[in-house]
Amino acid sequence: AQSVAQPEDQVNVAEGNPLTVKCTYSVSGNPYLFWYVQYPNRGLQFLLKYITGDNLVKGSYGFEAEFNKSQTSFHLKKPSALVSDSALYFCAVRAFMDSNYQLIWGAGTKLIIKP
Amino acid sequence: DVKVTQSSRYLVKRTGEKVFLECVQDMDHENMFWYRQDPGLGLRLIYFSYDVKMKEKGDIPEGYSVSREKKERFSLILESASTNQTSMYLCASSWAPGRAGAHTGELFFGEGSRLTVL
Numbered sequence: 001a002q003s004v005a006q007p008e009d010q011v012n013v014a015e016g017n018p019l020t021v022k023c024t025y026s027v028s029g030n031p032y033l034f035w036y037v038q039y040p041n042r043g044l045q046f047l048l049k050y051i052t053g054d055n056l057v058k059g060s061y062g063f064e065a066e067f068n069k070s071q072t073s074f075h076l077k078k079p080s081a082l083v084s085d086s087a088l089y090f091c092a093v094r095a096f097m098d099s100n101y102q103l104i105w106g107a108g109t110k111l112i113i114k115p
Numbered sequence: 116d117v118k119v120t121q122s123s124r125y126l127v128k129r130t131g132e133k134v135f136l137e138c139v140q141d142m143d144h145e146n147m148f149w150y151r152q153d154p155g156l157g158l159r160l161i162y163f164s165y166d167v168k169m170k171e172k173g174d175i176p177e178g179y180s181v182s183r184e185k186k187e188r189f190s191l192i193l194e195s196a197s198t199n200q201t202s203m204y205l206c207a208s209s210w211a212p213g214r215a216g217a218h219t220g221e222l223f224f225g226e227g228s229r230l231t232v233l
Contacts, residue, residue, distance in 0.1 A: 009155070032219075032220045034220055034221070036222075041226075041227075042226055042227070043119070043205055043207075043224035043225050043226045043227050044158075044205065044207075044222070044224040045224070046221050046222065046223070049220065049221060090157065090158065092220070094219075094220040100165075100171065101220070102160065102163075102173075103160075103220055103222070105157040105158040105159075106157055107155055107156060107157040108155075108157055
């Protein structure tokens with residue numbers, strides 16, 4: 001079955017430290033991979049995507065993600081965390097199912113950045 | 116600035132009531148989606164639409180219906196609300212390059228509608 005896993009429900013990081021939010025996937029074919037962020041009481045916002053090319057992709061707000069085909073992972077990273085990065089982060093993969101493309105979503109990881 | 120607008124941010128309804136959630140996008144997107152978000156479950160697709168008057172069931176369509184009479188508007192209907200439909204509902208839209216039903220994966224979301232059914 002095609003799936004996305006975010007193994008951590010919550011990640012705590014001190015402000016200024018590097019952060020990583022993990023994502024692994026299982027999908028047929030070449031994956032399109034995405035990260036979205038949800039701030040409290042808001043809808044989701046697109047952060048970045050990997051389709052092809054360089055394994056390190058850069059996105060909004062200083063975030064980047066590294067695609068690792070052998071480990072089927074797409075971890076989200078930032079070199080120096082800000083308190084304002086505190087939010088819910090979702091990983092997603094585009095998959096072909098039932099004659100249509102759909103997004104398969106992870107359960108989300110709550111990121112808490114402490115001052 | 117591109118926008119997906121959901122008509123109500125917060126609603127409180129009683130069991131058995133009919134509930135309408137409206138969504139409008141101003142980006143001329145072909146695709147529109149309704150998701151339900153519950154803690155620990157991520158996003159679950161209820162219905163999606165690739166064109167006017169066209170709809171496809173998602174993962175959890177039971178208890179819901181949808182309507183897309185105009186390209187910019189996609190409505191979610193709960194015919195008879197139940198307490199287990201208390202949730203956050205998210206509408207999204209996306210561009211469809213090429214053939215109908217194509218999907219880039221880059222979605223634009225509304226602010227969400229938090230529904231409580233008593």
